[in-house]
Amino acid sequence: WLVYWRLGDAYTRLEKWDEAERALKQAIWLNQDFSGSFILLGKVELKKGDARLASEFLERALKMDPNNFSAHYLLGSAYKEMGRKDDAQREFDLTRTLHADDKR
Numbered sequence: 001w002l003v004y005w006r007l008g009d010a011y012t013r014l015e016k017w018d019e020a021e022r023a024l025k026q027a028i029w030l031n032q033d034f035s036g037s038f039i040l041l042g043k044v045e046l047k048k049g050d051a052r053l054a055s056e057f058l059e060r061a062l063k064m065d066p067n068n069f070s071a072h073y074l075l076g077s078a079y080k081e082m083g084r085k086d087d088a089q090r091e092f093d094l095t096r097t098l099h100a101d102d103k104r
Contacts, residue, residue: 001030005037012044020044035065042074051081069098 004027011020024041031037038061045054058075065071076091 001027001034001037004030005034005040008037008040008044012040015047017044017048021048033064035061035068035071038064039068039071039074042071042078046074046078046081051078054078055082067098069095069102072098 004023008020008024008027011017011023021041021044024037024044027034027037028041038057042054042057042061045051045057055075055078058071058078061071062068062075072091073095076088076095079085079088079091
């Protein structure tokens with residue numbers, strides 16, 4: 001699974017969204033307990049314009065890793081795209097709090 005996650009990460013950095021999506025789905029199929037695959041796949045879906053699907057992956061990631069500020073930020077972005085302003089603001093506020101705590 002780690003090879004597929006790294007491949008998905010590489011494709012994401014190259015902005016090859018479809019290839020990244022395929023690799024990350026394979027990583028998840030092989031290991032459903034790694035939040036990083038769900039977070040990165042959420043980012044990919046957001047970049048592809050599917051905020052609803054992105055939010056599903058990000059919400060799943062946050063169940064595994066509730067203090068991941070990157071996941072909260074991306075989820076806030078997805079909610080904003082979906083017009084869920086209050087939910088987006090809550091996620092952005094959590095992002096700031098978690099990021100500030102991380103710097104301490």
